Amino acid sequence: MFVRTGVPGASGHEPIPRSFEADFGARWTHYYADAMVSQADVSVVPAVVRRPRRAISVTFPSGLLLSTLSVAVMLSGWWAIAVLGIVRADLLPSPANVWTALVEILTQGYRDTTLWQNIAATLGRLLGGFCAATVVGVPLGLWMGSSRVVNAAMDWIIQSTRPLPPLSYMILLMLWLGTGDLSKSTLLFLTAFPIIVSASAAGVRGVKRQLIQAAQALGASRRAVFRCVVLPAAAPMIMTGLQIALAAAFSTVVAAELFAATDGLGWMVISASTFLRNDVIILGIIILGLLGVSLAALLRAADRLVIHWRGRD
Amino acid sequence: MRALPTWGITLMSVLVVTAAWIGVTSSGLVRDLFLPGPADVWSGFLELIDDGYRGRSLLVHVGISLYRVGAGFLSGAIVGTMLGLGMGYTPRLNAIARPFIEFLRPLPQLAYLVLLIVWLGIGETSKITMLFLAALPVSAIAARDGVANVPPERVQAARALGAGPWQVFFFVIFPSALPEILVGARLAAGIVYATLIAAEIIAGSDGIGWMIMDAGRFLRSDYVFVGIFIIGLAGIAIDRVLLLLERRAVHWAGR
Numbered sequence: 247m248f249v250r251t252g253v254p255g256a257s258g259h260e261p262i263p264r265s266f267e268a269d270f271g272a273r274w275t276h277y278y279a280d281a282m283v284s285q286a287d288v289s290v291v292p293a294v295v296r297r298p299r300r301a302i303s304v305t306f307p308s309g310l311l312l313s314t315l316s317v318a319v320m321l322s323g324w325w326a327i328a329v330l331g332i333v334r335a336d337l338l339p340s341p342a343n344v345w346t347a348l349v350e351i352l353t354q355g356y357r358d359t360t361l362w363q364n365i366a367a368t369l370g371r372l373l374g375g376f377c378a379a380t381v382v383g384v385p386l387g388l389w390m391g392s393s394r395v396v397n398a399a400m401d402w403i404i405q406s407t408r409p410l411p412p413l414s415y416m417i418l419l420m421l422w423l424g425t426g427d428l429s430k431s432t433l434l435f436l437t438a439f440p441i442i443v444s445a446s447a448a449g450v451r452g453v454k455r456q457l458i459q460a461a462q463a464l465g466a467s468r469r470a471v472f473r474c475v476v477l478p479a480a481a482p483m484i485m486t487g488l489q490i491a492l493a494a495a496f497s498t499v500v501a502a503e504l505f506a507a508t509d510g511l512g513w514m515v516i517s518a519s520t521f522l523r524n525d526v527i528i529l530g531i532i533i534l535g536l537l538g539v540s541l542a543a544l545l546r547a548a549d550r551l552v553i554h555w556r557g558r559d
Numbered sequence: 560m561r562a563l564p565t566w567g568i569t570l571m572s573v574l575v576v577t578a579a580w581i582g583v584t585s586s587g588l589v590r591d592l593f594l595p596g597p598a599d600v601w602s603g604f605l606e607l608i609d610d611g612y613r614g615r616s617l618l619v620h621v622g623i624s625l626y627r628v629g630a631g632f633l634s635g636a637i638v639g640t641m642l643g644l645g646m647g648y649t650p651r652l653n654a655i656a657r658p659f660i661e662f663l664r665p666l667p668q669l670a671y672l673v674l675l676i677v678w679l680g681i682g683e684t685s686k687i688t689m690l691f692l693a694a695l696p697v698s699a700i701a702a703r704d705g706v707a708n709v710p711p712e713r714v715q716a717a718r719a720l721g722a723g724p725w726q727v728f729f730f731v732i733f734p735s736a737l738p739e740i741l742v743g744a745r746l747a748a749g750i751v752y753a754t755l756i757a758a759e760i761i762a763g764s765d766g767i768g769w770m771i772m773d774a775g776r777f778l779r780s781d782y783v784f785v786g787i788f789i790i791g792l793a794g795i796a797i798d799r800v801l802l803l804l805e806r807r808a809v810h811w812a813g814r
Contacts, residue, residue: 312654320659337678398568403576409794411753413760414768414787417775421783422593493665500667501757512670519673527677531670538665 339525344532347525356526357517359509365533367510371427372499375434376492383439383491384484387446391480392472397447404440412437412498416505425506430499437498438491445487449480482556485549492545496538511537595781600788603781612770612782621789624755624766627683628797631690632751636744638691639698643743646699647706647736648728656699664696668754669761676762686758693754694747701743705736741805748801752794767793 321341327333328340339347351361390397390404416433423429453476461475503512511530518526549556563571577597583589584596591599607617646653646660672689679685709732717731759768771786 309650309654309657312651313658316655317658394565395563395568398565399572402569402573406791409749409798410787410791411756411768411794413753413757414771414790416760417771417783418780418787421775421778421780496665497667497669497754498757501669501761504669504673504761512667515670515673519677522677524674524677527674531666531674534670535662535666538667539662542665 336522337524339528343525344528347523347529351526351529356514359514361533364509364511364514365537367507368499368503368512368537371430371434371502371510372492372495375431375499376438376495378431379435379438379442379491379495380488383442384446387443387484387487388450388477388480390443391447391450392476400443401447404443407436408440408444412494413501413505416502420506430502430507433502434495434499438495441491441494442484442487445490446480446484449483449487450476452483453479478555482553485545485553485556489542489545489549492541493538496541500534592778592780595784599781600784603779604785604788607782607785613773615765617789620765620767620770621793624759624768625793627686627690627766628748628752628755631687631755632694632748634687635691635694635751636698636747639695639747640702640740640744642695643699643702643740644706644733644736647703648732653703660696660699663692664700668693668750669757672758672762681762681764686755689758690751690755694751697747697750698740698743701746702736702740705739705743706732708739709735738805738809741801741809745798745801745805748797749794752797756790 324338325341328335328338328343335343348361355361356364386400390400412433415436416429419429419432419436423432457475457479458471461471466474499510500512500515503510504516507513511534515527515530515534518524518530580594581596584591584594584599595603611617612620642656642660646656668689671692672685675685675688679688713731713735714727717727722730755766756768759766760772763769763772767786767790771783771790774780774782774786
């Protein structure tokens with residue numbers, strides 16, 4: 247129904263199974279179709295709205311320049327508010343204060359942890375849980391997608407854990423596994439796992455039957471069909487699932503670190519708030535934002551590299 | 560196995576899991592402190608219904624949470640959609656707003672909650688502002704792409720028939736983008752809901768998220784389980800309501 251999520255060049259969309267289309271397909275692919283499309287940049291897509299404007303706006307600065315300009319205006323506005331003392335300095339530190347905080351944390355560290363240690367702690371938890379979920383989730387999803395029995399036995403478990411906000415079972419995990427890194431990695435595993443499994447299963451189910459039949463007619467063995475037909479056709483959906491799962495896990499890891507941790511960027515932010523170090527909080531938010539943007543870009547690049555056939559049949 | 564209908568297999572699987580749950584808990588293999596049995600959870604649920612939790616009834620806790628979700632989601636989705644429509648329609652606005660939207664979207668919401676609490680206090684304002692900021696980028700991007708994906712022929716046809724820019728916007732672009740806007744709204748609602756539960760767990764004094772957190776602290780894992788079930792069911796309910804709205808409002812989608 248909403249499959250027109252706009253991967254450019256994808257003229258013939260593969261029919262996505264109904265239940266999945268209702269949930270994952272429509273909601274999440276939409277979200278990430280955007281992530282995937284935005285490489286093509288919106289300026290290319292709205293050909294319709296742009297074309298008439300183009301003629302008038304030749305003299306106007308290009309999109310990139312305008313974006314830079316708007317960030318610059320925002321920064322100087324922030325600077326002005328802070329410098330003119332409209333807002334108390336301890337509530338809103340100026341960009342210069344945030345810069346000093348960055349230099350201070352880079353050279354002396356924050357409460358006996360360096361910035362790199364905190365970034366490494368956050369990324370380590372994130373990747374630990376995420377990689378484990380990928381290693382277990384993709385094969386399980388592929389299996390569920392190809393076997394009706396396995397799917398019937400497992401799908402209700404996956405589907406009933408998916409609507410749960412991950413933090414809601416954090417308390418149980420802490421009760422069972424302690425407050426250390428094990429419970430956090432498990433939490434991230436459980437955050438990413440259902441997303442990856444559903445995406446992989448849906449990827450397999452979305453493979454066109456004709457493709458499989460054609461391969462079988464040409465004498466391919468079951469194994470060959472799986473390796474050469476099913477896997478490549480399911481791969482784009484699996485990669486989309488991985489991107490969504492990583493984004494979800496990234497949000498969760500920070501929340502988990504706010505909750506109970508002794509290192510990590512989330513801990514740095516919450517600990518700074520108890521000392522009213524707003525410069526450190528803002529610094530932490532900026533670093534987290536940049537980290538989130540670059541993680542998404544990294545996976546998008548991997549997607550382009552690995553799934554070079556995306557959008558083509 | 561092959562002869563069994565799909566629902567039969569699912570039913571069997573549910574039964575096996577439930578039996579394992581009962582077996583593990585009633586045999587004393589796991590202490591009920593860690594994993595309460597189904598009967599414990601049920602009696603915990605009845606207790607919560609009768610007595611409430613910490614001076615407030617269960618319904619009030621759920622209601623407080625849903626109120627926050629509603630306020631944050633509606634404000635964020637409405638503002639985000641308007642912004643996104645503008646961004647899709649005018650490339651210049653898109654260029655201006657894009658860096659902030661793209662930065663805000665992958666940013667873990669709880670990170671800016673900390674700052675909002677310092678600025679706005681620990682009460683409702685900071686929570687709802689956070690939810691507003693959580694819903695905003697998702698809705699904006701959905702609306703922007705909805706506008707961007709409107710088939711050019713439609714707009715050209717309307718123009719050729721003499722429609723002005725506002726007419727094109729209200730009668731062609733907006734209805735064509737509506738399906739994607741609503742999909743984005745559903746996605747935003749899911750994110751807002753998960754964020755709120757996390758926020759209540761970390762910095763709450765009421766609401767269903769706070770309840771499971773507080774119960775966990777006192778090792779009342781039966782209450783924790785009840786809370787998790789309610790959170791899951793409420794999440795599904797929110798999603799289904801929005802899905803229903805979506806189907807009703809854009810019955811023409813995909814055609």
